[in-house]
Amino acid sequence: MSHLNELANTPRREFLKAAIGSTFASGVVIGGEPIARSVDVAVVGAGLAGLTAAREFRCHNIRVCVLEARDRVGGRTFDHSIGGGHVVEGGGQWVGPTQTAILGLAKELGVETFKSYEKGKTIISVSGVRFTTSAEERGSADMRKVKAKLDAMAKEVPLADPWAAKRAKEWDAITIADWLKTNASRAETREELGLEIETELGPPEKTSLLWFLFYIHSAGSFHALNVEAQELRFKGGPQALSKKMAIELGDDLVLASPVSKIDHSGDVLIIESKLVRVKAKRLVVAMMPADTRRIEFNPALPAQRTALMKKWIGEPGFKVNVVYPKPFWREAGLSGLAVSDHGPAGITFDNSPPDGSKGVLVIFIDPKKAPKDGQARRRSVIEDLAVLFGKSAKEPTDYFETDWAGDKWITGCVSPLPKGVLSEYGIALRKPIGNIHWAGTETSEVWCGYMDGAVRSGQRVAQEVRKEL
Ligand SMILES: Cc1cc2nc3c(=O)[nH]c(=O)nc-3n(C[C@H](O)[C@H](O)[C@H](O)COP(=O)(O)OP(=O)(O)OC[C@H]3O[C@@H](n4cnc5c(N)ncnc54)[C@H](O)[C@@H]3O)c2cc1C
Structure with a gap:
């Protein structure tokens, strides 16, 4: 029996286990070998870009398989629940009125927006x-x-x-x-x-x-x-968009399955990932160019593309969300926006849920000014907030840290490119190489670096690939 037939015969429950996470991976890896699968298009990366592209393919009856390294979707969007159906954002969070691609997608998926609090x-x-x-x-x-x-x-x-x-x-x-x-x-x-x-x-x-x-x-x-x-945030957080797209994809999405090798020597591409070995006519790689450095391409990619990937810079970020019983600063006529140079809390914003039922301050901390030890860091962030917002800041009910510097699959949150990269190697950013196509917010002409750019890149790449199939 071919691996493909084995997959077809795998009980749905087993395959869903693989899609849920690595804990269950042994349920589908037969004899230690990844399962084989054959599709029209493989997509690597289940962030907003990869998932948007996959959604477009499915809408046009194109067989797709999305491979994601982590046991969750959303990439650089990652929300923490604070109860009552509310979340705080550990990654991407704000959107604006001209970001029509992500706003349109959110509408289709039934995710509403609300105004960021900025009075005071x-x-x-x-x-x-x-x-x-x-x-x-x-x-x-x-x-x-x-x-x-x-x-x-x-x-x-x-x-x-x-x-x-x-x-x-x-x-x-x-x-x-x-x-x-x-x-x-x-x-x-x-x-x-x-x-x-x-x-x-x-x-x-x-x-x-x-x-x-x-x-x-x-x-x-x-x-x-x-x-x-x-100006705006998403009710239930931006990761909700990816979660909804993941449900639509069902078995066409495989989580906890990092792609390590891509063979593009023949007409059919072979994509090696931890759980699944995919044969595809076309491939979409949907991530920051720096993140593609972890994948081995056979044959090697052209020199200009390789140099672009090597020289691409990702700037990590460290977000802390501190939760209070209410947004007490609003009563004092403060917006929650603070800029400071003394401690780890360099810049803060009001990040409370839409109904103001809790108070949340989100802080972009400067790791150089923060203690390495987690408990000491928490104390120092809260003391810093008390200097800025008064003693009520000393009594949080919850505290969430998201440190992107320690993330295995993301080189950075944004891309502050150094001198010389764009003019020398930029031309390789979007240009397909044979059957390999590139997506990810960094490839977007509009709102590059933002969630909106990620969605646009997914839509653009889907159109590009459809023309070739
Ligand atoms: C702290 C922070 C704050 C931000 N704030 C905002 C904001 O307020 N507004 C805004 O619009 N944007 C913001 N952004 C940026 C926004 O989140 C990103 O632009 C967007 O989410 C990028 O989506 P993407 O799909 O292009 O890439 P990603 O989200 O990076 O997706 C790439 C995916 O590929 C996966 N992957 C990597 N390597 C492999 C591999 N070998 N095999 C399989 N899968 C792999 C990754 O795990 C990831 O899921 C912020 C980002 C961060 C981190």
Whole structure:
């Protein structure tokens, strides 16, 4: 009996066990060998990009098999339950009104959005001085001038091929910090803008100006990137979208099955994963280019693609969600947004559920300023919150950490590309290689780096592959 027939005869319960997680993997690995499967398209990665692509294939009756390394779906979206049907987001969380691809998908899947809480004043705590300010009071004329200049330059970077911008070489030879030194006259502008960019993308002193300009254009404007993109959240969290798509896929999704090898030497691709060996006419690899480094390709990929994968940078992040009986800061006229330079709590936001039945502060912590020991870190984060928000912050009811630096399957949350990568190797980002196609938010022309970009990349790759089948 062929492996394929064995799979067909595997009781549904056994195969579902494999789809649920590695604990049950022995239920389907026959004689220690992965089960064979033959499909039209294999998809590697069950984040938003891979799942969206797979959903499109199924809608067009194309046989698909999605292989995911972890025992869960959602990739860089990962939510923790806080009870009462509410969650806090450990990964991606906000969306904005122009992110129409993810909003459309959410609507189809029946996942609603709600407005992020942003009424009230911001706390700034710098060099030991704490004060509150409103959005209107922030932002000098110099800051507005610099942002307008960046917006204008961003429009000169074509979305489809940013490496072909007229000044691509020049802008890819300097960092954002280099550019700010000569274009932002006030030190305060450089510092404030630097912090904004660091929160969005990564350290300005390490990130290429060309890449950042592409990022701005891809989002629409600096304002869209920094303000609009944070306007909304998903009821039940963004991972709900992936979970719903996973249910639709059923047996066509295999979890806990990392792909280690891809043989693309013949007309039929052979994809080796822990639980399943898939033969496919076409393959979609749906993840950050840096994450594809863990897969062995036979024959080796062309030099430009290999270099792109090697040089791609992922910036890890560390999110902490601290839960309180109520959002006590709102009564004090505070929005929950705080920016500080003294402790691990570098930047905080109100992350309470839509009905405000609990209070949640989400904190992007600076691991360099946080103790390594988990208990000591928790104490230090809470003490830091008490300095910012007062003594009520000392009494949380729950505390969730999500440290992406320790994640085995994700190189980083966002991609602050260094100088020279985009202009030299960017052309290999989306270009198919034989029967291999690339997806993942980093390949998106619009809202690159965001959940919306991930969904768009899944839709784009599905169309690209369908034309070839
Ligand atoms: C802390 C944090 C905060 C963020 N905040 C926001 C936000 O507020 N708004 C926003 O829009 N975006 C945000 N993002 C970014 C957003 O989450 C991502 O852009 C999006 O989820 C990427 O989806 P993807 O499908 O392209 O990639 P991924 O989610 O990275 O999916 C790739 C998948 O491939 C799997 N994989 C890797 N290697 C293998 C292998 N060898 N075999 C099989 N499977 C493999 C991975 O496990 C993963 O599931 C944030 C991300 C993080 C981490």
